[in-house]
Amino acid sequence: MTTxxxxxxxxxxxxxxxxxxxxxxxxCGGDVHVLxxxxxxxxxxxxxxxxxxxAKVLHAESAGLAHGLAENVAxxxxxxxxxxxxxxxxxxxxxxxxxxxxxxxxxVSQISEIIKVDSPDTFERPIYAGNAIATxxxxxxxxxxxxxxxxxxxxxxxxGSAAVESLNASADSDKVSFVGSEIAKSERPELTAAKIIxxxxxxxxxxxxxxxxxxxxxxxxxxxxGASRAAVDAGYAPNDLQVGQTGKxxxxxxxxxxxxxxxxxxxxxxxxxxxxxxxxxxPEAPIFSVADYGLEADLFTAVPELVxxx
Amino acid sequence: xxxxVPVKRVVDYNVKVRVKSDGSGVDIANVKMSMNPFDExxxxxxxxxxxxxxxxxxxxxxCGVQQCQETLRTAMxxxxxxxxxxxTDAELQPLAVAKLLKAVVDKExxxxxxxxxxxxxxxxxxTGQMLAALADLPQATFASKVEVSGEKVKVTREVDGGxxxxxxxxxxxxxxxLRLNEPRYVTLPNIMKAKKKQLxxxxxxxxxxxxxxxxxxxxxxxxxxRSAGIKVPDVATLVxxxxxxxxxx
Numbered sequence: 001m002t003t004x005x006x007x008x009x010x011x012x013x014x015x016x017x018x019x020x021x022x023x024x025x026x027x028c029g030g031d032v033h034v035l036x037x038x039x040x041x042x043x044x045x046x047x048x049x050x051x052x053x054x055a056k057v058l059h060a061e062s063a064g065l066a067h068g069l070a071e072n073v074a075x076x077x078x079x080x081x082x083x084x085x086x087x088x089x090x091x092x093x094x095x096x097x098x099x100x101x102x103x104x105x106x107x108v109s110q111i112s113e114i115i116k117v118d119s120p121d122t123f124e125r126p127i128y129a130g131n132a133i134a135t136x137x138x139x140x141x142x143x144x145x146x147x148x149x150x151x152x153x154x155x156x157x158x159x160g161s162a163a164v165e166s167l168n169a170s171a172d173s174d175k176v177s178f179v180g181s182e183i184a185k186s187e188r189p190e191l192t193a194a195k196i197i198x199x200x201x202x203x204x205x206x207x208x209x210x211x212x213x214x215x216x217x218x219x220x221x222x223x224x225x226g227a228s229r230a231a232v233d234a235g236y237a238p239n240d241l242q243v244g245q246t247g248k249x250x251x252x253x254x255x256x257x258x259x260x261x262x263x264x265x266x267x268x269x270x271x272x273x274x275x276x277x278x279x280x281x282x283p284e285a286p287i288f289s290v291a292d293y294g295l296e297a298d299l300f301t302a303v304p305e306l307v308x309x310x
Numbered sequence: 311x312x313x314x315v316p317v318k319r320v321v322d323y324n325v326k327v328r329v330k331s332d333g334s335g336v337d338i339a340n341v342k343m344s345m346n347p348f349d350e351x352x353x354x355x356x357x358x359x360x361x362x363x364x365x366x367x368x369x370x371x372x373c374g375v376q377q378c379q380e381t382l383r384t385a386m387x388x389x390x391x392x393x394x395x396x397x398t399d400a401e402l403q404p405l406a407v408a409k410l411l412k413a414v415v416d417k418e419x420x421x422x423x424x425x426x427x428x429x430x431x432x433x434x435x436x437t438g439q440m441l442a443a444l445a446d447l448p449q450a451t452f453a454s455k456v457e458v459s460g461e462k463v464k465v466t467r468e469v470d471g472g473x474x475x476x477x478x479x480x481x482x483x484x485x486x487x488l489r490l491n492e493p494r495y496v497t498l499p500n501i502m503k504a505k506k507k508q509l510x511x512x513x514x515x516x517x518x519x520x521x522x523x524x525x526x527x528x529x530x531x532x533x534x535x536r537s538a539g540i541k542v543p544d545v546a547t548l549v550x551x552x553x554x555x556x557x558x559x
Binding site: 074097101109122127139173175178196245253265271274290294296305310 | 405430440449454469475477488529530540544
């Protein structure tokens with residue numbers, strides 16, 4: 001029994017979500033191998049070899065793997081899939097894009113966003129926006145799984161010394177090509193990895209106000225900034241800040257929700273936070289039912305006061 | 311070109327579901343059902359492509375129980391031209407649905423298949439990718455912009471950290487993200503018109519698909535409850551609590 005983890009990386013370094021996935025892989029039992037498929041990804045492969053608990057790193061190089069296109073990465077995974085009992089990917093935009101493609105080609109079910117490994121064939125995953133937890137058992141020969149990163153601690157990024165083995169790259173698809181990307185630059189901690197998150201909702205009223213009110217608080221706390229879907233849809237914040245069922249799933253030490261009512265879709269993305277603080281002027285807002293500390297106040301006065309008091 | 315849009319009947323997104331006390335599942339008897347919100351976006355996009363003259367026909371397809379007909383009628387009220395129901399009482403998982411859809415794709419030969427990125431009941435986010443794999447088509451998931459030009463389609467995708475743009479040759483599979491469009495309201499005249507549109511019913515056996523799965527749900531339980539918190543009177547108290555009680559700052 002051996003588990004393959006598909007690393008998420010930017011060709012130079014390994015992304016944090018991979019570390020959580022390695023922890024889930026270790027919980028499945030057996031050896032853990034990591035596949036680094038990319039272009040000029042030697043540095044990423046070296047970094048993967050350092051992860052504690054990894055027995056072997058497989059490194060595939062080709063221009064077609066540069067941008068992580070699902071068609072090409074899935075083909076690369078399928079080329080070696082017969083050696084593995086489990087294939088794990090992080091439940092990120094990239095992992096969710098690739099995993100079902102691999103599973104379908106293997107004619108097996110895919111198990112999405114597991115939060116716990118009960119045994120090598122039994123897993124727990126949230127359904128209905130996190131309002132229920134399903135325990136599922138797979139009878140498939142290969143388990144293809146995506147791992148909710150907030151459900152598992154990250155493996156140590158150093159301390160391992162796995163061998164790196166080169167793989168022959170499989171052929172690239174001619175049906176799809178990468179045109180370009182616009183990645184938002186940010187000095188802040190990554191949303192899914194941040195210890196503290198300050199999140200704003202529709203009550204902020206405009207993107208100027210959003211920045212004016214939320215940024216000083218985030219700066220003061222060294223926090224990442226998040227947003228509700230309402231704030232994103234209204235254009236107050238970019239979409240990659242959205243926390244919720246269809247956005248990012250986060251579980252920081254401290255989550256401060258300002259001007260967010262707390263719809264179930266939003267709660268699905270943050271209710272595993274250790275401490276939740278809600279600032280809202282509506283005493284009936286559902287966010288207060290999950291908040292450890294609720295402050296019933298206008299956020300335009302409360303948030304600046306909070307910044308001052310810190 | 312034809313556009314095929316798979317739609318799913320799910321518990322309405324406003325309903326707070328309850329877990330059954332015997333742990334066999336969630337209680338969906340007598341709760342309001344609707345079209346999965348992402349699928350509404352998919353239908354809307356297909357209809358817009360038809361209005362632009364890019365698509366010639368929009369076909370909605372749903373897999374599941376008899377009542378999925380209502381969902382298909384809604385799709386036709388939004389603007390789909392006709393509908394196909396693959397009717398079965400069996401519990402369908404994404405792989406089975408992808409196989410059924412693959413058979414429909416083989417029959418109908420659409421130029422584009424547009425699906426929602428995930429259904430809000432099982433939260434799987436798999437079917438579009440699986441269909442693309444089975445039909446050996448390119449995929450663009452989590453689309454926030456779709457531009458068709460000739461045999462190519464350019465899709466802007468929402469990825470972690472921002473956006474990326476891909477170019478796919480058609481036929482291709484696209485899954486919709488929330489920001490792709492704002493679905494229109496269905497009007498009463500269109501609901502009436504939709505009742506007259508063609509709705510064909512097939513069985514999985516007609517398509518030669520085995521819908522059995524090796525994935526079993528052992529139990530469904532309530533998520534751990536958060537203990538009730540407290541209200542604080544002012545900012546100073548809040549900061550004090552966070553510092554001394556919760557010790558998170």
